[in-house]
Amino acid sequence: MLNASICKINIMSYYNQFTANTQLKLSPFFERTSQLNESQEWRRWSGYLSATNYELTHENEYFAIRTKAALLDITPLKKYLIEGSDALALLDRLVTRNIKICKIGQVMYTPWCDENGKVIDDGTVQRLTENKFRITSAEPNLDWINHIASGMDVKILDDSETTAALALQGPNSREILNIISENTIHGLKFFWMMDTNFNGMPVSISRTGYTGDLGYEIWMDPKHALSIWDLLLEKGRPYGITPTGLHALDIARIEAGLILLDVDYISSRHAIIESRKSSPFELGLGWAVKMKKNDFIGKNALKRELDLGSEWEFVGIEIEWDDLENHYRNVGLAPGLPSTAWRTSTPLYYNSEQVGYATSGTWSPILKRYIALAHIKHEYSNSGTVLDFELKIEHFKKLTPACVVNTPFFDPERKRSCPA
């Protein structure tokens, strides 16, 4: 028998009355997602029950992202509101992007580092008003942000359970939102956001996402969560709106070349050993490090790294098809491809010396290529370098060629474009 008073936390933070016999958190959308999840496959995401896939396989959900519209519950993201006269100064000190040029209504993706220039987490910074921002992250960061904010005139609020969020991703996402939204979102540009309402329920819509496709994220009061979910599903039906789980998302984000904390890198806050930590340069995020801006946490160390050169690079690799097929042919089998994205670190060699490791990979159903994201020693990271990727074929270890390529693997024009 479960302890009722220990269980009650599941419904404390939200307005819905739904409960389940679980010690994990339930998102305000859970009352719907739990009904829709035909596979009853769930993963943990920040302590929440989060759908792995709604159907028995994730393929339809993946193609919803690329050809229709996929609806994902992204409430488990950590969210913090930072408000006050020093909010801008705090964020500018915290992250590597130049927040001073972030306009009201604009969103910036950025990593942030410790004093040694090693990445702690990555997320988006939304400028809500002159002095109010929201920052999202994969892991709890309140302690770190508070630490940096010492002595500043800012109020930092954990918004993780006071704002619910959905992602609507895919080519039809704009049409669906336009039907529902009081204000047109035609003019909403990539990495900008706007306030509007759905049937009188206030929401913020940002043109952001984790799929590398046209897509939006919708931020709302949890008390409207179920009504908004219902509205989206109803109005989105003619456009192929599809509740989508984490398996499909994982494939899409690898195609988009987007990194995932605890999979592609480890936060320096709990890496324990130095070799597990990465600088933004070593994660392919050099473009997001603005060395010309004022002091920010980690700047001196990053300057040193720029001078000396980084030891590691983060690259895309493509496992070459013909050789892979031959390996399988040799044992009498058709090529075996992973059905979902994998997350097991896999060695990469150059002339039989290990020079890196892939951290996540997938067969790309849209590109028809076998792709992966990898950490490679700087000198072997040039585009076009052919490495050996380790794989097991019928229990035996084999090496097969994999070529370093540029990311994103998939980058449709619709991601950034606006209708004329």
Add this chain to the structure above:
Amino acid sequence: MSSLKKYDAIVIGGGHNGLTAAAYLGRSGKKVLVLERRYVLGGAAVTEEVFPGFKFSVCSYVVSLMKANVMRELMLPKFGLELLPLESTFTPLENDYLFRTADSDQTYREIARHSLRDAETYMRFGPLMGQIGMAVRPILETIAPNAIRPSLSDLFNTKKLFDHMKTLTSQQFEYLTKLMTMSSADFLDEWFKFEPLKATMSASGIIGTFMGPRSPGSAYVMLHHYMGDIDGSFRAWGFQRGGTGEVSMAIARSAEHFGVDIKTEASVKNVIVKNNKAVGVALENGDEYNSDIVISGLDPKQSFLNLVNENELPSEFVQDIKNFRIRGSSGKVNLALDGLPDFTCSPEEGHHLRGAISISPSYDHLENAYDDAKYGNFSKKPFMDIIIPSVLDPEMAPPGKHVMSCFVQYAPYNINDGWNDEKREAFGDAVIDTLAHYAPNIKDIILHRQVLTPADLESTFGLTEGNIFHGELTIQQLFSLRPAVRWADYTTPIRNYYQCGSGTHPGGGITGSPGEMAAKKILGIW
């Protein structure tokens, strides 16, 4: 007086360390005899059916530090070692509680209910302590070198330790130093804000120690308790199926498998010493046994001030042993229950009863409890570390009934006017009253109670002053100083007389480590 069979080695005391030493010697082909005073083996790691149908781990009640290599080398799983996980800590509070489990998401959410910041910090604290544990383990697993007249192997060990120290990161060095010197309260204040969290964590810094959470040095005791988290095969505190006595019995069965003879109700009167050399033991019943070497698993006061004549020992060594701090600070209350306790803050049966229940709502609660003891009284509102073994192992009690083990601090050995029956019961009442404050139904469900004061721990189990660690785990009596300088490598000033109890390096807890390392030292000399 009859002289019986001659043995290679005789171990005095069938506690878990004595048995471990015996098993290792037997494993190397030595003919060994273990002599235990009581009717039952295990010493302080003992299971007894105190009331019909109700079995208790009478003294030591949880296992965490048992060394993985000892388990393997002595094949303990084959002989009955079965450790059930005991992975949560429940701290009842006024109208609320703190409940930490083995699951990080659940624990994060629970701590965040009280302090979001602490929840985050907690996630970094565990791995850090793991790192510190890693830094300390090689020290614990090395025979403490003789600091005065080092032998060649001492020099080798010392170099090994220096080499190890050089590999420490600055962070490991910083926190190791802090843990060696600070109070657990000061140390935890650097990390956390939520008082019940800090108090409960600091409690592992006072267990078995005559100190409060604000006493410098208590942080080390806390670290000692954290070491269990990193042991190879299991990561947290465990409960031995059948009680801690079954750990001892597993070791005893292993020892017998290796040809060791074990005798219970065989009380040793003294070690027979000839020409400053141990040659055997004499029993209270007049029997004598001869052997090449004698090993004492008893505490240092018993081993040197009781089993041998002080005249056989150098006077400065005698003085060191007399100064060795072994102050009893704790008592034990074992309850046979008709049902389970209902905690007001969480009134139903639930997972919280599967782990430890800690009565440690605040530093002040612990420190006030210590203050009572400082001035010669038992704590009116004591700190308690409680487990309900029958929830994990139903065979400990008749069906539907339960056994509860309450480790209680503080109960000073040197209580004003001495311990007597009346005072023992008053101490028991204080424990029950404190518990009833959080779980009011406790008084209605108690079928039997056993109250053990430090005086009882001394008279029943031979623990001097009732100290559960054979001497406090404070920095001045650790490593090369445990139990005395020059004699921390399990040897003694008397030739062929060795020591292997918790009063030797690396100290108390069900670890098997002193027994193992003593045996290895002896085999190295042999």
